[in-house]
Each structure stands twice: as structure tokens, then as C-alpha cells.
Amino acid sequence: MNQVFLYDTTLRDGTQREDISLSVDDKLAIAKRLADFGFHYIEGGWPGSNPKDAEFFARAAKLDLGQAKLAAFGRTRQKTLTCEQDTNLQALLDAKTPVVTMVGKSFDYHVKLVLAATLKENLAMISDSVAYMKLHGREVVFDAEHFFDGFLANRDYALATLKAASDAGADWLVLCETNGGKLPWEVEEIVREVKKHISTPLGVHCHNDSGCGVSNTLSAVRGGCTQIQGTINGYGERVGNANLTTIIPNLQLKMGKTVVMAAQLRELTALAHYVAEVVNLKHYNHAPYIGYSAFAHKGGIHVAAMMKAADTYQHIDPALVGNQMRSVVSELSGRGNILFHAKALGINLNNEDAQRVLNRIKHLEHEGFTFEAAEASVELMLHRLRADYVQPFELIDYFVITERRQSRGLLSEATVKVRVDGSVKFVAAEGNGPVNALAGALRSALEGVYPVLKTVRLTDYKVRILDSAKGTSAQIRVLITFQGGGLVWTTVGASTNIIDASWLALSDSLEYALLKLQPPAA
Numbered sequence: 001m002n003q004v005f006l007y008d009t010t011l012r013d014g015t016q017r018e019d020i021s022l023s024v025d026d027k028l029a030i031a032k033r034l035a036d037f038g039f040h041y042i043e044g045g046w047p048g049s050n051p052k053d054a055e056f057f058a059r060a061a062k063l064d065l066g067q068a069k070l071a072a073f074g075r076t077r078q079k080t081l082t083c084e085q086d087t088n089l090q091a092l093l094d095a096k097t098p099v100v101t102m103v104g105k106s107f108d109y110h111v112k113l114v115l116a117a118t119l120k121e122n123l124a125m126i127s128d129s130v131a132y133m134k135l136h137g138r139e140v141v142f143d144a145e146h147f148f149d150g151f152l153a154n155r156d157y158a159l160a161t162l163k164a165a166s167d168a169g170a171d172w173l174v175l176c177e178t179n180g181g182k183l184p185w186e187v188e189e190i191v192r193e194v195k196k197h198i199s200t201p202l203g204v205h206c207h208n209d210s211g212c213g214v215s216n217t218l219s220a221v222r223g224g225c226t227q228i229q230g231t232i233n234g235y236g237e238r239v240g241n242a243n244l245t246t247i248i249p250n251l252q253l254k255m256g257k258t259v260v261m262a263a264q265l266r267e268l269t270a271l272a273h274y275v276a277e278v279v280n281l282k283h284y285n286h287a288p289y290i291g292y293s294a295f296a297h298k299g300g301i302h303v304a305a306m307m308k309a310a311d312t313y314q315h316i317d318p319a320l321v322g323n324q325m326r327s328v329v330s331e332l333s334g335r336g337n338i339l340f341h342a343k344a345l346g347i348n349l350n351n352e353d354a355q356r357v358l359n360r361i362k363h364l365e366h367e368g369f370t371f372e373a374a375e376a377s378v379e380l381m382l383h384r385l386r387a388d389y390v391q392p393f394e395l396i397d398y399f400v401i402t403e404r405r406q407s408r409g410l411l412s413e414a415t416v417k418v419r420v421d422g423s424v425k426f427v428a429a430e431g432n433g434p435v436n437a438l439a440g441a442l443r444s445a446l447e448g449v450y451p452v453l454k455t456v457r458l459t460d461y462k463v464r465i466l467d468s469a470k471g472t473s474a475q476i477r478v479l480i481t482f483q484g485g486g487l488v489w490t491t492v493g494a495s496t497n498i499i500d501a502s503w504l505a506l507s508d509s510l511e512y513a514l515l516k517l518q519p520p521a522a
């Protein structure tokens with residue numbers, strides 16, 4: 001069988017990561033998005049452990065998740081209780097999900113030490129719990145905790161725990177690499193051994209503690225597992241769970257497995273960014289397949305070769321996972337990077353102009369600017385070379401004061417003089433700081449003529465003090481990020497003065513907004 005089933009645990013194991021705390025609404029939104037992508041199983045949480053997860057299941061019942069089945073997670077019954085008496089099992093039933101996933105011990109050391117149970121008692125706990133959930137009509141996934149460590153320590157007992165679950169009717173046996181310390185060949189070999197004794201379909205659940213979460217999962221699939229558990233962007237406790245955004249394309253594009261439809265795979269980059277947005281963590285730019293830099297080319301030689309054929313320096317066509325190729329412009333670039341960049345923007349550039357832009361970039365980077373993260377500044381530079389480009393405004397001068405007065409506290413005031421729409425505007429504004437006041441004044445000078453600027457907002461402002469030993473004449477670099485009209489863009493300014501550096505980045509950002517968002521004049 002070539003199909004591999006996807007089981008997501010971002011909403012349960014993923015939220016074990018420090019810095020992640022999801023509301024019920026966040027979890028519902030992510031579940032819907034995972035279902036749309038093509039996940040087969042979505043683990044929503046542990047209803048017996050907290051009221052938030054119980055509420056999630058109550059509300060998730062009303063969601064249309066298409067082919068995706070919702071799973072509630074819990075553990076096998078306690079040693080001294082029957083399944084009816086065990087509130088954790090009752091909470092699993094109350095979650096009313098089609099799938100119930102129960103974790104149980106498969107490592108004899110843990111049974112004796114942590115559960116303080118006999119090996120026989122643990123087998124009964126597994127068997128009773130699985131049989132009870134089957135009696136109530138659930139699809140049952142048995143998660144065998146510490147399976148790989150258990151198998152190496154006491155192989156017969158680890159296999160007996162799987163047999164107990166399988167004889168009681170479990171639909172899936174998932175081998176958990178709970179401590180995340182195994183290596184790929186160990187995992188593959190153990191899965192192959194298990195397959196000789198067990199006919200119930202196998203899954204795998206890996207953690208990334210040895211940096212092998214992805215490779216261990218792929219090895220388990222080679223060994224015969226047909227369900228893979230993991231999280232979006234590899235979120236999870238400690239160093240994280242196996243990262244599904246890397247595993248999925250590897251299985252489908254490299255190993256010839258069927259995971260989702262090709263059209264769904266093209267949504268992978270968007271899915272990864274969406275989840276990062278909801279959990280409020282910065283997306284990791286260098287993540288395989290879906291990172292912003294995953295197909296970014298900076299070296300001049302690479303870019304020159306790629307203009308001849310894109311596959312010369314790329315392992316796949318980025319469009320297959322919904323990502324795109326970029327050329328990064330910096331002082332390390334050749335003229336080819338500039339030509340490539342211009343072509344992607346639909347600007348016709350001759351070699352001479354490309355060389356001029358390159359020289360200017362090299363000169364400005366020497367002064368302290370950096371263009372790798374400020375692509376909007378590069379794009380503006382290219383547009384300014386166009387014969388038909390009209391500069392939407394021209395800065396004449398600005399003036400900023402900051403005062404702290406005993407009665408009024410801290411106050412900044414800025415005045416700007418700009419030429420816009422054929423006349424000179426002179427506008428003052430107050431702000432809680434000098435850059436804020438300057439931005440306010442510039443925006444109010446421009447918004448009357450360009451109302452579209454009311455729809456953009458500043459979302460990030462970064463200042464870096466540059467190393468004076470590097471011989472740059474500017475000491476301060478400012479990167480400003482704006483958002484509006486469905487776009488996000490970053491511009492750069494550098495100067496000996498923080499306000500001046502901010503001013504340069506700010507005016508570039510507003511000019512860029514007009515270039516992209518201003519409707520063409522009637």
C-alpha cells in the first residue's frame with residue numbers, strides 16, 4: 001500500500017512547547033485549516049486534562065472537517081479503577097470524537113517505576129481500555145510510549161503490549177519515540193522486526209531530541225509504518241516533534257508515497273505560515289521546503305546558472321509546495337542577480353542600468369545599509385530607473401524636537417516639508433517619540449492626496465547599532481516593516497543619526513505603498 005496517513009498533533013503535543021498557548025478559537029481555526037489541507041487525523045487535545053480541551057471538542061463537533069477525523073487523546077485506565085470508574089476514559093467518551101487515541105506503557109522499566117504496576121497489570125490496563133473504546137464504537141489508536149527504548153530493553157514485553165492492544169481490537173498501533181534519542185537505522189530495523197509479529201497497521205510518533213525527528217519518521221515508513229504523527233513546523237516540547245512540513249514533501253516527492261493530492265501539497269507553505277501566525281511565533285525562514293529562504297539564491301554564480309535552467313541549484317520546483325524562488329540582492333551579488341530580480345518584477349533592464357544599481361547597492365551596503373531583508377528598497381531602486389516612473393512625493397526637509405517637561409512628561413513634535421501633487425506641504429504632528437511624530441507628520445502631509453495610505457500600518461521597527469570597526473560611515477541601521485492591502489514589505493535606512501535612518505526607511509516604505517497600492521490615475 002502506497003498511502004501514508006497523516007496524523008497531526010499540533011493541537012495537543014505541539015502546544016507542549018514553551019511560548020505556545022492557544023485559545024479554543026485558535027484551535028478550531030487550525031483544525032479547519034488542517035482538514036482543508038488533507039490531514040486524515042487531527043488530534044484536538046486531552047479532554048480529561050483541562051476544561052479548555054473539553055470545550056474544544058464540544059465546539060469542534062459542529063465543524064465540517066470533510067475527510068479528516070477528529071481524535072481525542074488520553075491514557076489507558078488507572079491500575080485500581082475500572083474503565084467506567086476512570087474519569088479520564090469517561091472524558092474521552094464525552095468528547096464524542098470518531099477516534100480515540102490512548103497512550104500506554106510499553107517499556108517494562110516505566111511500568112514498574114512510574115506506574116508502580118506489575119507487567120501483567122499493565123497489559124490488562126491496555127487491553128481493557130482498548131476493548132472499552134471499541135465497545136463504544138470508536139476507532140482506536142494505541143500510542144505505545146517509549147516503544148523503541150522498551151523494545152531494546154525487553155523486546156518480548158514491548159511486543160506483548162502491542163499484542164494486548166491489537167487483540168483487544170485496536171485499529172492502529174503507534175510506536176512512539178518518546179525521548180527522541182534514536183537514530184534512523186535503529187528505528188527502521190525495529191519497525192521491520194515488529195512487522196514480523198504484528199499485522200495491525202503501524203504508525204510512528206517521533207520527537208526531535210537527536211535532530212532526527214524527520215529522518216526517524218521517514219525510516220519508520222521505509223520499515224512499514226503507514227501512519228505518521230507529528231506537528232506543523234515541528235512545534236513540541238523540548239526541541240520539538242517530528243516536523244510534518246518537511247516529512248510530507250519528502251514522502252510524496254522523494255519516496256513516491258501518496259500522502260495528499262498535488263493541489264493540496266501546493267498549500268503547504270501557506271499552511272505552515274498560517275499556523276506560525278496563529279501560534280504567534282516568528283516563522284523560521286530557513287525551514288526546508290516552506291521557509292522564506294528555502295529557494296533564495298544569493299551567490300552570483302548560482303543566479304547566473306539558474307537564469308539558464310532553474311533546476312541547476314534547486315532540489316525541487318518550489319511551486320510543488322507553494323513556495324517560490326527568490327534572488328537575494330546584496331553586495332555579494334553579481335549583475336545577474338539584479339537582472340533576475342528586475343525580470344521577476346516585470347521591469348526591463350539593460351546591462352548598463354543593472355551595473356548602476358549594483359554599484360549603488362554595493363556603495364550603500366558599505367555605508368551600512370543592508371538589502372537582503374529590505375527587498376522593497378531594492379524594488380524601488382529598480383522602478384526609479386524606469387523612464388515613466390513618477391516620484392509620488394519629494395522630501396524637502398524635516399525638523400524634530402523632543403522635550404521632557406515636569407508638568408507634561410515626554411513629548412515629541414515633528415514638522416515636515418514635502419512637495420506633493422505640485423505644491424509644497426508643511427505639516428506638524430505630535431507623537432510619543434521622535435520617529436512616531438515624524439511618521440505622523442509625513443503621513444498627514446500625504447494622506448490628503450493619497451488616501452490609500454490610511455490603510456497601511458507600521459508593524460515592525462528594528463534598530464541596529466553597527467560595528468564601527470567595520471569602517472561603515474553610518475552607525476545606525478533601521479529596518480521598517482509595513483503591512484497593508486494584503487502585502488508586507490520592509491525598507492531600510494542607515495545614517496549616523498537614528499532619526500535620519502528612520503526617515504529614509506519610512507519614506508521608502510510609504511513610496512513603496514503608493515507604488516503597489518495606489519490605483520492608477522484615471
Ligand SMILES: [Zn+2]
Nearest residue numbers: 013178205207
Ligand atoms: Zn509526543
